């Protein structure tokens with residue numbers, strides 16, 4: 206298998222990088238570099254810049270409004286955004302509910318929702334997890350009962366990323382509690398977040414950020430036309446969506462950008478024996494991570510090249526579980542090394558707290574103050590999208606037949 210990029214693919218990557226360089230607002234880039242989430246306004250503006258170029262839904266086929274790229278181009282595009290660093294197109298719409306609607310939606314649902322995902326008129330969130338249903342998602346208890354032309358939904362979702370920004374939620378709901386198996390009798394329902402009966406409560410994570418929420422649904426009326434596919438077979442949509450969510454979670458571009466940055470930081474940071482970058486222990490560990498990133502990149506290209514040859518079959522390779530595990534472990538190792546480089550500077554509060562009196566805390570660079578919050582925040586990579594333990598189970602089944 207030839208893993209080298211063709212001339213055309215190299216030109217494509219250059220075109221994407223040049224576009225990002227020219228079009229990305231410096232404030233958005235700076236925020237991404239700091240490791241903070243972009244603001245909603247920055248994210249929407251960037252998504253629309255990509256939409257104007259025809260690039261906001263990179264995984265969609267042409268007939269659905271996408272660029273119709275092959276897996277290699279999709280990979281190169283995503284990596285270029287990560288390496289810039291620039292926000293990805295809003296993933297809950299473009300990578301999750303969008304592909305589900307393309308595969309399972311009615312023509313009316315496609316007409317209504319897909320164009321609004323392309324231009325991010327609607328911000329989507331994912332209502333799958335519940336307090337007692339995470340890895341064991343099929344044990345979810347939020348119910349939906351049909352009354353005339355409406356589903357009446359009651360229950361609780363949790364860990365719902367950016368629900369406080371969302372216009373819509375795609376949710377798994379139990380439509381038939383008497384079904385023989387827990388996976389049966391589940392529906393995939395599109396819920397307007399402005400519906401009466403919805404309460405969104407923030408969960409502040411250990412780094413102090415508001416990224417995730419609890420969503421309570423109390424007798425929420427949802428038009429029957431918002432059910433995607435068979436109301437008893439939403440599990441098929443969920444499986445399809447989760448396998449797509451995992452693909453592209455290697456985050457090689459982020460790792461490369463963070464390593465580049467860490468090298469720059471280490472060259473400017475003093476250690477007891479001179480510059481940190483010259484410290485043999487630090488250098489060895491950084492080099493080891495860099496080798497791991499290279500290996501991950503080659504594995505990604507191998508998976509992507511194999512996908513490109515499976516014409517017509519758009520299902521991701523089970524090896525995407527491996528990419529997710531290694532990608533998250535590598536980012537967590539980079540976060541640990543950055544924390545060590547920051548030393549006691551990691552104890553400072555990040556700049557986001559403008560009222561902090563400047564004479565109480567010695568001034569430390571923002572990257573150092575952000576190193577501890579980021580270390581804590583990045584624990585999420587081995588949890589969401591299916592925990593790393595669950596990914597290992599998937600691989601054990603797919604590759605070892607266990």
Ligand SMILES: Cc1cc2nc3c(=O)[nH]c(=O)nc-3n(C[C@H](O)[C@H](O)[C@H](O)COP(=O)(O)OP(=O)(O)OC[C@H]3O[C@@H](n4cnc5c(N)ncnc54)[C@H](O)[C@@H]3O)c2cc1C
Nearest residue numbers: 331332333334339340341364365366585588589590592594
């Ligand atoms: C930052 C963040 C954002 C998230 N965003 C969303 C979102 O937008 N929408 C959404 O629906 N969900 C979201 N989630 C939820 C996420 O999908 C779940 O946290 C995840 O599926 C794990 O479920 P759980 O938290 O209930 O843990 P549990 O399933 O209770 O797992 C606890 C531990 O047990 C392990 N474990 C469980 N079962 C097995 C098994 N069979 N074999 C081996 N080990 C096992 C797990 O790996 C884990 O270490 C988010 C989570 C986080 C942290």
